[in-house]
Amino acid sequence: xxxxxxxxxxxxxxxxxxxxxxxxxxxxxxxxxxxxxxxxxxxxxxxxxxxxxxxxxxxxxxxxxxxxxxxxxxxxxxxxxxxxxxxxxxxxxxxxxxxxxxxxxxxxxxxxxxxxxxxxxxxxxxxxxxxxxxxxxxxxxxxxxxxxxxxxxxxxxxxxxxxxxxxxxxxxxxxxxxxxxxxxxxxxxxxxxxxxxxxxxxxxxxxxxxxxxxxxxxxxxxxxxxxxxxxxxxxxxxxxxxxxxxxxxxxxxxxxxxxxxxxxxxxxxxxxxxxxxxxxxxxxxxxxxxxxxxxxxxxxxxxxxxxxxxxxxxxxxxxxxxxxxxxxxxxxxxxxxxxxxxxxxxxxxxxxxxxxxxxxxxxxxxxxxxxxxxxxxxxxxxxxxxxxxxxxxxxxxxxx
Numbered sequence: 463x464x465x466x467x468x469x470x471x472x473x474x475x476x477x478x479x480x481x482x483x484x485x486x487x488x489x490x491x492x493x494x495x496x497x498x499x500x501x502x503x504x505x506x507x508x509x510x511x512x513x514x515x516x517x518x519x520x521x522x523x524x525x526x527x528x529x530x531x532x533x534x535x536x537x538x539x540x541x542x543x544x545x546x547x548x549x550x551x552x553x554x555x556x557x558x559x560x561x562x563x564x565x566x567x568x569x570x571x572x573x574x575x576x577x578x579x580x581x582x583x584x585x586x587x588x589x590x591x592x593x594x595x596x597x598x599x600x601x602x603x604x605x606x607x608x609x610x611x612x613x614x615x616x617x618x619x620x621x622x623x624x625x626x627x628x629x630x631x632x633x634x635x636x637x638x639x640x641x642x643x644x645x646x647x648x649x650x651x652x653x654x655x656x657x658x659x660x661x662x663x664x665x666x667x668x669x670x671x672x673x674x675x676x677x678x679x680x681x682x683x684x685x686x687x688x689x690x691x692x693x694x695x696x697x698x699x700x701x702x703x704x705x706x707x708x709x710x711x712x713x714x715x716x717x718x719x720x721x722x723x724x725x726x727x728x729x730x731x732x733x734x735x736x737x738x739x740x741x742x743x744x745x746x747x748x749x750x751x752x753x754x755x756x757x758x759x760x761x762x763x764x765x766x767x768x769x770x771x772x773x774x775x776x777x778x779x780x781x782x783x784x785x786x787x788x789x790x791x792x793x794x795x796x797x798x799x800x801x802x803x804x805x806x807x808x809x810x811x812x813x814x815x816x817x818x819x820x821x822x823x824x825x826x827x828x829x830x831x832x833x834x835x836x837x838x839x840x841x842x843x844x845x846x847x848x849x850x851x852x853x854x855x856x857x858x859x860x861x862x
Contacts, residue, residue, distance in 0.1 A: 509590070510537070510582070510583065510584045510586075510588035510589055510590035511536045511585075511586075511588070512534050512535070512536050512537030512538075512583060512584040512588075512590045513534060513535040513536055513537075514532065514533070514534050514582050514590065514592040515533055515534075515535075515592075516531060516532040516533060516578075516580075516594075518530045518531075519578070519594035519595070519596060520594060520595070520596065521597070523597070523598075523599045524596050524597065524598050524599060525598075525599050525684065526567040526598070526683065526684025526685065526692075527636075527684070527686050530565045530596075531563065531564055531565075532563040532565075532580050533562045534561055534580075534582040535561075536584050536585065537561075537582045537584040537590075538556075538560035538582060538583060539556055539560055539561070539563050539580060539582045540581045540582060540583055540589075541580075541581050542563040542565075542578065542579070542580045542581070543578070543579045543580075544565055544576050544577070544578050545577050546574050546575070546576050547574065547575045547576075547577075550569075551569075552565060552566060552570060552576065553565075553566040553569050554566050563580065567683070567684055568681060568683055568696060570598055570684065572598055572599065572600050572601060572692075572694065573597070573598060573599070573600040574597065574598050575595060575596075575597045576598070577593070577594075577595045578593065578594055578595065578596065579591065579592075579593045580592050580593075601690065602689075602690040602691070603629065603689060603690055603691040603692070604691070604692065604693070604694055605627055605629055605682070605687050605691045605692055605693040605694075606627070606628040606693065607625055607626070607627055607628070607680060607682065607697045608625075608626050609623065609624060609625050609626070609678070609699055610622070610623070610626075611623065611699045611701055612701070613699045613700065613701070614700065614701065614702075615701050615702070615825075616701065616702045616703070616704050616824055617701050617703060617704070617824050617825055618703065618704060618707055618747070618748060618823070618824045618825065618827030618828060619669040619670045619671070619672055619703050619704075619706045619707075619826070619827070619828065620745075620747045620826055620828035620846075620849060621701070621825070621826025622663050622664065622665050622747070622846050622848050623643065623663065623664040623665075623676075623678055624657075624661065624662075624663045624664075624846075625641070625662050625663075625664075625678075625680065625697070626660060626661045627661070627687070628660075629691055630659035630688075631660065631662075631687045631688065632659075632688020632689055632691075633686060634662075635861040636685055636686060636687065636688075637662075637682055637861075638654050638662065638860065638861045638862055639862060640680060640681045640682045640685055641654060641662070641664070641678070641679075641680050641682075642677075642678070642679040642680075642681070643664055643676065643677070643678055644676070645666075645670065645671060645674050645675070645676055645677075646671075646674050646675055647675075647677070650666050650670075651666060651667045651668075652664060652666035652667055653667075653853075653856055653857045653859075653860050654859075654860050654861075654862075655848070655859030655860060656859050656860070656861060657843065657859075663848060664678075665849070665856065667853050669706065669828070672703055672704065672705050672706040672723065673702075673703060673704065673705065674702070674703050675700055675702055675703075676701050676702075676703065677698075677699075677700040678697070678698065678700065679696070679698055680696060680697035680698065681696050682696060682697065683695055683696045703826075704824050705722050705723050706722070706723050706724070707720070707721070707722050707822070707823060707828070708720075708827070708828045708829075708830065709721075709789075709823075709828065709829040709830070710829075710832070711732060711734065711809055711829060711830065711831045711832070712832055712833050713732075713734040713740075713741060713803060713831065713832070713833050713835075714832075714833035715833070716731060716732055716733060716799065716800050716801055716803065717729055717730065717732060717800065718730040718731075718789075718809065718811070720822070728815075728818070730811055730815045730819075731799040731811070731812070731815075732799055732800070732810060732811055733792070733795045733798040733800075733801075733802060733803055733804050733809075733810040734803045734808070734809050734810070734831075734834060735805050735806065735807040735808070735834065735836075736803050736804050736806070737803075737835055739770075739806045740807070740834045740835035740836040741787060741803075741807050741808070741834045741836065742783060742807070742831065742834070742836050742844065743831050743833075743834045743836050744830075744831060744847060744850045745828060745829075745830050745831075745847070745849040745850050746782040746783065746828070746829050746830075746831065746846065746847065747782070747826055747827070747828060747829070747845070747846040747848075747849070748780050748782060748823055748824070748825050748826060748827045748828075748829065749781045749825065749845060749846055750780070750781045750825060751779075751820055751823065752779045752780070752781065752788075753778060753820070754775070754776070754777055754779075755776050755779045755788070755790075756773070756774070756775055756776070757772065757773070757774045757776050757786065757788075757808075758772075758773045759771045759772045759773065759806070760773075762785075772806065776788070776790045776791065776792075777790070777791045778790060778791045778813070778816035778817055778819070779791070780819065780820070780823060781845075782809075782829060782845055783845040784844050784845055785807075786808075787807050787808055787809075787845075788808045788809070789808070789809045789816070789819060789829070790809075790810070790816060791811065791812070791813045791815075791816035791817070792805070792808070792810030792811065792816075793812070793813055795810045796812055798810075799811065799812060809831075828849070
């Protein structure tokens with residue numbers, strides 16, 4: 463062989479990772495600045511020039527914050543098998559035109575060892591294989607998430623999605639980025655808003671579309687919420703919306719108009735809060751439907767010797783504030799319903815109308831209260847008051 467051909471032969475040799483063909487150097491683990499990784503060794507001329515590598519190989523503390531990647535140089539990945547010690551297969555997909563493989567972290571479990579076998583071909587179609595293992599980390603602190611939803615339930619078009627966490631979220635953006643909401647499988651214009659370090663609420667820009675399916679996908683498993691706090695599971699829930707039902711309570715005319723899909727279906731005489739006990743104005747949402755509730759003024763700090771003290775057994779009550787405002791049956795105020803406001807803040811209706819409302823309304827239906835003696839705008843978080851906030855202002859509560 464001439465000197466020229468020998469030089470060309472030498473320059474053509476490339477390095478790769480762990481080829482398994484005969485005569486190839488053994489697979490070895492090296493330690494670099496980014497942690498353990500496969501050591502690249504020379505391959506004989508004529509073998510694959512593809513180089514498979516990943517910084518997670520050999521690691522004993524792999525986190526889920528970023529999807530672990532297996533990459534190849536001078537070729538493309540054909541397939542990757544990731545298997546746990548108990549035989550569970552982990553999904554993944556080729557990305558970047560086949561030059562990398564992204565492991566689906568939602569399939570990973572904590573504190574588990576996984577074996578990886580990656581296959582690739584170089585530009586000439588010659589194959590190479592690399593095998594190694596890694597182990598996932600064990601979180602220091604566990605995070606759990608609950609919602610105000612019952613999976614599969616039907617709610618009104620004003621229903622907010624409220625996610626409450628067991629611990630304070632230090633990295634709100636990392637968590638919020640993983641919270642997805644769709645309507646009938648498609649994205650919807652809306653925003654999350656952090657009410658506190660432990661609670662975040664979602665509402666669309668406009669009311670939810672009627673008779674639709676809303677899906678919450680909180681893919682928060684393995685996401686670092688701060689202070690090494692991680693959720694061990696994802697959170698997925700869905701609900702259906704009913705017809706668009708909106709109640710308009712006018713405390714000046716003492717009437718409540720019930721509209722379904724924009725059409726008035728019932729007008730109900732009412733009696734709302736008397737002076738000093740004015741019903742709060744603003745847009746509210748039905749928070750619960752309670753067939754029976756005992757209303758005791760002592761819960762508001764009113765003593766039993768006060769003339770305004772009351773203790774009542776109430777039927778067919780629909781809560782609209784945390785502090786105790788309801789729409790409810792009030793046979794004792796029938797003479798005032800439609801004529802005067804005599805309640806302690808609730809909206810009184812007749813027993814027949816209360817029964818009809820209980821059978822007609824869903825939790826999440828909207829009630830707009832106006833013309834009360836209460837001048838505040840309803841944006842006090844005393845209930846589900848999200849619709850009192852202009853959308854541009856609401857968006858500012860997002861961490862993203």
